[in-house]
Amino acid sequence: MTSTGTAPAPAGLVAALDIGGTKIAGALVDDEGRIRLRARRATPAAEDGGNVMAAVAEVLDDLRSSPLWAEVRGVGIGSAGPVDRAAGAVSPVNIPGWRGYPLRERVGERVGGLPVELIGDGAAIAAAEHWVGAARGSSDALCMVVSTGVGGGLVLGGRVRQGSTGNAGHIGHISVDLDGDPCPCGARGCVEGLARGPAIARRALENGWRPDPGADASAVAVAAAARAGHPAAVASFARAGRALAASIAAVAALVEIEVAVIGGGVAGAGEVLFAPLREALPQYATLSFTRGLRVVPALTGPDAGLIGAAAAALGRLEA
Template sequence: MHSDRAAGSLIAALDIGGTKIAGALVDASGRLLVRALRPTPAKQDGETVMRAVGEVLGELRLDGGWRRVVAVGIGSAGPVDASRGTVSPVNVPGWRDFPLVERVARAADALPVVLTGDGVAMTAAEHWLGAARGYDNALCMVVSTGVGGGLVLGGALLPGPTGNAGHIGHISVDLDGDSCPCGSRGCVERLASGPNIVRRALENGWVPAGGAEPTAAAVAQSARAGDPVALASFDRAAQALAAGIAATATLVEVRVVVIGGGVAGAGDVLFGPLRAHLARYATLSFAAGIEVVPALLGTDAGLVGAAAAAAQALGLAEFSPEFALEG
């Protein structure tokens, strides 16, 4: 499709969330050469949100590197529908079935545009340059305000037809559990997300140390200090994550699980009980012994991953580093 493109091609990446709209020009080694950023006017109408996206793109277009851009990759908060090119982010109510791909293509010189969900974008980034590099089969997860994820199978990102494959946060792990906002019951997200870790701790009598704000980080701090209620809330979150991971590994035989997002910042308070529970849930020979590791790319994962997902979808070999095969 772009066989005549010059060496040194770039991909314009957009990372769209409820708080910020970030953009960058990304080179074939995954470096972010030029950045642009706007706050997301999440409470405004859809056209106002699109104007902020247009401003980010406009800033990128002013850079001399824009002439080397061969595609635009978008990682967006979901739900997204890559098959239709639309987005309906839960925390951006002005966008419901918003035709983002069409609008971005119009603002970006009719370049090819590839849309994917933010969990899948993070997965693409961690497989390209992060903690899943060198693995042909991986599950990557974001544990934050929500719980999202994505899959790498057979050495390739598996976004699924709509760009949402691997959305582990809405596997049900508690059959008669609390109702989830998604409409189901007992979802991983309902047990393991940051706000739900806080909710459970507060319901059981936890009080933040020193009058701090009740956040997942504050619960983690109390857990490190030995608070039994805080420890129990993280243990329950870890159990839910372990059950979801074990189900995924049983279905598709992943060898590594990469966990990022704010809740992963709890460190051993999360990873310790998670590994212990996982050993009890993932017992079949082909699912046992999964490595669980923290993500490496942090807040840049969305931009790096949007570029990586676009490169794979469009077959841009220049952006496809060699991955070592699994042992």
Template sequence: MTAVLALDIGGTTFAAAVVDATGAVLARRELPVGPDPTATLGVLVRELAVPGLTGAGIGSAGPVDPVRGTVSPVNIPAWRGFPLTATVSGLLGGLPVALAGDAQCMALGEWWRGARGEDTRVLLGVVVSTGVGGGLVVDGVPYLGPTGNAGHIGHMPSPALPGDAGAEPCPCGGTGCVETIASGTSMARWALAGGWRPAPGAGRDARALAASARAGDPVAVAAFDRAARALAGALLSAAALCDVDRVVIGGGVAAAGETLLGPLRRAVAAGAGMGFLRRLTVEPTALGRDAGLYGAAALALHPPAALTREESLPLHPLDAF
């Protein structure tokens, strides 16, 4: 039996799973990043390094450099040019390790094991969490780009929104990125500055903000509407450029469900001018929090760099797997 280790490296949580070639999850664990992300990584890998693994796949918050095997996640300051591939390979006794962005892996996981739709040719996966990331899968092949960073819609400039005083600086070094409006962290910060007060005993994060929005709190509702409009602008720009069929939304903030997806779909519909943009669908991931793990497993089972395009088509459990 072929099995690989899949790792999902987020800004808040690290997750890992052992996945076989059929897509069955044999073991799973996750931990908060904590003050020492390298130590957290070591704990996860050692716990799941079962005998018989043939390799590992990693989906990481970016930027990533798959050629060098390094990552510099915006929301993990301790990792700048961190040799993630070599570190994981060393922990696994030298096994091969494949690396891609976390949203790219989420998109690939959705293509492989999710409800991508039979007519989908171009799928855009978007992670809305501590940050905002994206990834493209074209005809079953993840499009990584020359540097491995294709799909970073969170760091596209956000359209000007009515009532906003001006563009905010982004942790990436830019100004006015979509992430400064639509990430869970940014949404909660904006709402708190606007007078939102979480319910007694609740946190001050996007989860508490979603609960307030569902209860009708006007500032919380406005925060989700504002985020949806920023995201819609990025999705429509990506769709206009790449002729995307389907957008799949994942990440912690996507757990808000229709609180986010409702205004997002309305904003996409309102902004879609050309006919081919009006065919764009926006759905939550069918795989929930495990979409990135499935994609990381797919990377390890069929590393894109080691395959021709023909060998990679189509990446689907009924065909390639």
């Protein structure tokens, strides 16, 4: 029988899965958040749901083949969403073959009845940063990932707050431009459409930036151009920073966070992103209880999803 999220695994090792549209990562993680063993497969996101699950099974089988598996006491899954915690199901926007897919049950079958915890990838990021990252010691925090999409999770009162379905903190779909471009979610002007990596690259291209011959037109390349002072590249990151500032300020006004932690590939641009974000934030965080809000880079990097999934399996989300 698989778990519904109430019984933490005993201290020791847990298995963690981080499932997204491009990769399925797995790890064995100890009760101090240290990764002891890794496995990985590409996500066959364009294929049917059975083939995606087969890739998950291969990752689990790699972990199970280790002698360390004998110490594993539970499994945590951080998945792209939306997720349905109660049903243990997932419907990732970027994995069309999974709609209402019973992921917790399928993983439970694969691991011989060990308890399995399922959380959304935003909650996993929040759990990781609150446990061992930049939000450690903070009672109230927003933890974000800015990459090919924009997602996040909330820590309130010292606990990761997932919401009734497991999707709380999904900041990427706060609208910051009421007359903005349509978003695949159905709304307009979502922060994801302004701050995600492909949007930054598209805006720079539209305004005259061009990648070097043979290079990709990526946000990484735009960041390099911005550091060199290219005006279209600088302006594109400034626009993304303002969009993020507006959304972060909205969250702060609603739930009184003290810190916003930002990770993901776009955040890897460093001050190219953080400088305009911090400059714009006081224009939006104007209320007395939001003015002290700090914005800091994440510390758990690409392992955030794995560490957060492990935190769920160890019962740390309720700590």
